[in-house]
Structure formats: C-alpha cells, structure tokens
Amino acid sequence: MRNADLEEIRDLPLFRDMDGDHFGNLMRGAYHQNFPPQVTLIEEGRPADFLHIVTEGAVELYAGWNGRETTMAVVRPVATFILAACINDAPYLMSARTMMPSRIAMIAGSDLRATFARDAAFAQAIVRELAGCYRSVVRHAKDLKLRASRERLAAYLLRHARGSGAFDLPVEKRTLASYLGMTPENLSRALKSLGPDGVSVDGMRVTITDAAALVAVACPTPLIDGGDGCGDLSYTGSSSNC
Amino acid sequence: MRNADLEEIRDLPLFRDMDGDHFGNLMRGAYHQNFPPQVTLIEEGRPADFLHIVTEGAVELYAGWNGRETTMAVVRPVATFILAACINDAPYLMSARTMMPSRIAMIAGSDLRATFARDAAFAQAIVRELAGCYRSVVRHAKDLKLRASRERLAAYLLRHARGSGAFDLPVEKRTLASYLGMTPENLSRALKSLGPDGVSVDGMRVTITDAAALVAVACPTPLIDGGDGCGDLSYTGSSSNC
C-alpha cells in the first residue's frame, strides 16, 4: 500500500489514536485495490469479511427486497463503511457498489475484532464511530417517517447548499430519488414544484433563489438534518458510514 | 439501589464483563426510580445527561417534527436506551416516555464516558451494543423504504408470532400504527384486509390461521426482520424466500 494512502487512513478518526504497531499489523493484512464503476463490492446477506475504506471515487450502499431496491447512503473518500457488521461478525445488511472508478482498502474483520479487543484507544474510536453512524440512521428514519417527500427534498437541498446559494447535485437524480424514498418521476415533479419556494434547477445545477421560502417548507432541524456532517447522502468525510 | 436490581443490571451484556469496581463506581452515582405511566423521561434536543435502563415496565422512544410525531421503538426490561447520545455527549435524537408504571435506572453520562475510557471490556461491550442498535435501525429504515404498509404489518405479525399461532399485541394499536409508519385508521383496515391471508384479530389478540399465506405477503428475511433483537421487539428470524 502506498505511503500516502496509509497516512490518509491513519488520519481517520477511527485509526488516529490507536497504537502504531496495531495499526501496522492491521494494514499489513489489508488489501488496497482499484475497481471500475458499477462493480458490486458487497452483497447483503454475505458474512462480513472485511471492513471497507473508500480512498478514491464513490460507493453506493443500497438494499433490496423482493425485487425492489433502495439507496441507503453514498460513501465518499476518505471514509469507512459496514463497520457494524464486521464488529458483530454478522451478515451485511446492505450491498455496496462503486459509482465511479474507485480505490478501496479492505481490512480483515477478524484482524479488526482482534485488534479492538487489545487496543483500548481503538475500541473507543470505534465506539464513537458507531455512535455517529447510529445517530445518522436514526435521522434518516425520522426524515422518512416525519416529513413528506417534498419536505424531505427541500431539507436535502438546504443541507447541501451550505451558505452558498448554488451547487451541483452530487449524485444522479435517480439515486437521489431512491435515497429520499421516492420515484425519479416524482423527484422531477417535486423539484419543479419547489420553484415558487426558491429553488431553480438546470440539469445537475441547483440554485437556491429564496432561502427563507425554502426553509419555510423544510423546517430544518439539527435533530433530523444533523450538524455533525455524518451520514447524509454523499458528504465528503473524514468520518464514516457503515 | 436494591441488590436484585443491581444483579439484573449487572447481568446485561453491556455490564456483564466489566471490572467489578468500575461497575460499583458507576452504580454508586446512579439513580433508580419509579415512574407513573405517560411520564416524559427524555425530550429530544436536550443534552444527553444519563444513560437509561428500563428494569420494569415499558418505555416508548418517539420523535417529533413540525407538530407530527412518530414512534421509533419500544424498550422493555431489561434494556438500555439512548446509549449513543451519551457516548457522543450529544443531544438526544429521540424523546422517551413511560407507557406504564416503570422503574428506570439512570447512569450519569460523564461517569459512563470516564469508565469506558478506562475499562476495555466495557468498551467492547458498548461497541457490540451500539453495533446491534445500529443494525436494528438500518432494518427499520429498510422496512420503511422497501415494503408497503400492508407488507410491513404482515412481517411485524410474523416476527411476533414466534411459532405459536396466537399472541397479544404488545402495544396499543395506535402506537403500533405509528411504529409501522401508518395511521391508526389504516392499521385497522390493513389488519382486516389480511384476513384472507391468514390473520384473525380479536381486540389485542392476534391469531395466525395460515402462516404460509402470511409469509407469502410479508416475504420475511433476516436482513430486515431478524436477528439481534434491539429496538423492535425481537424475533429469531428464519425462513425466507424472495
């Protein structure tokens, strides 16, 4: 593994404070590979063999049932995913596929469990990581249960506007629709219907023309939309997902 | 705190393996109180001061937004809740209220954080607990996004049937409806509509008259319905097609 990659991973909150030797051991048994787009890295139901870390590209976490499929999250560099399954040595609950050419590091789950049993600082980092992941999924569930689809969309746009009034959608609209729990057709209509509420769209480009009006629709709150920047669809993170 | 209570708490996976002195210290600073029904124990948004443990009764975890409200989980003895917020020293994402006369132990969050930094076995237990909670919320989210309301209800009934064909609903129907993401009216209609699919209802009493038919509706899978029983009211999942 390249030194730059190692340092990047070492800088993650998850690994920052752990013992150097332990980190070295973990990484010695790790893989780091390039993948083309649209490659399935993980299939839900399979035993959790490896903790994954995205160092380049983007990975979609999704789940299926009975022929249906839904996007649960998008993970961008540098962040980990499916930590919980590895820790519990349980089957993955989500599948993962690359969305673009990506570089993925993989750490054996057994090494992970052995190390976190020996390294207190690492165990603490894992606790914090998991607690963050847990809270982000709770937010997602609240978003789904408490808001209507138009409101979810408005809140999503505000989360990604971050001060500046214009930005590019970080993912395809069909993926965004799935993440927000609606159909692509409905997302299209919902975007248009937000015109009077201060949203203008041109392709992937979104411009917030009236933030106050949009806020009135979305009623954003840190208890759903978060402040710690973890867990939303596509954030660039030194944190993780899983 | 009574000795019987202490032992019960000590027997929880979360505390079982930790150092005896550390456990003693934690409990010395803890409260244990009785509450009448319908008492609000926690309000979302407040700073997370205490880890809570239900030793008797039942507690509803719920969340609100913009005048709406939804049930996220029901916690029954003996189990903890809002661990994640305490660990992260972050605001609660959910509110909690007693559903019946209940007995609740409370451990100061600061003690908790101090102890898990010193006690490796405790840290490991917390990791497993959190990983389990995380996975249960992921399942809840998958349930909401992938299944229609009728299917969610069918799956819920199967989860709680546990072999025997008859059981009592563990919560009020309005609460169940909220947990499943529907209105009480719709739950009523959905229950009736499951008659031809092998469900008969009399008050709180549910009888599965044709498990195969109900399975055909719910398509249960451990990846949504099964497993490590935190959050929902657990179920040891098995059979699945689809």
Place this chain on the structure above:
DNA sequence: CGCCAAATTGAGTCCGATCAACGACAGTGG
C-alpha cells in the same frame, strides 16, 4: 353506570406510484 380514550367504519380527497411517450445526451461504430 357513565366517562373518556381507543378502535372501527365510511366517504371523500390527495399524494405518490405506475405506465407510457418523448426529448436530451453520451458513447459507439460505421
């Protein structure tokens, strides 16, 4: 018995899904 909350039932409406058609665009190969 009487009170209140929960549950059911019915009727009407709306949101969101489905189905189908079309335009925009990128990549491919002739």
Place this chain on the structure above:
DNA sequence: CCACTGTCGTTGATCGGACTCAATTTGGCG
C-alpha cells in the same frame, strides 16, 4: 461526420394506496 443505441430525465395521464375528516362503536376504568 453522422446514424444508432441505451440511459437518464422529463412530462402527461391514470390508478391506487394512504391520509383526512367525521361518525359510531367498543372497551377500560373510576
């Protein structure tokens, strides 16, 4: 350079599921 092709996004029309509102009925409890 340009048809060919597949995917994505949009739009329209229609359908169905779920919500709302309102009226009873049921059941629990003082």
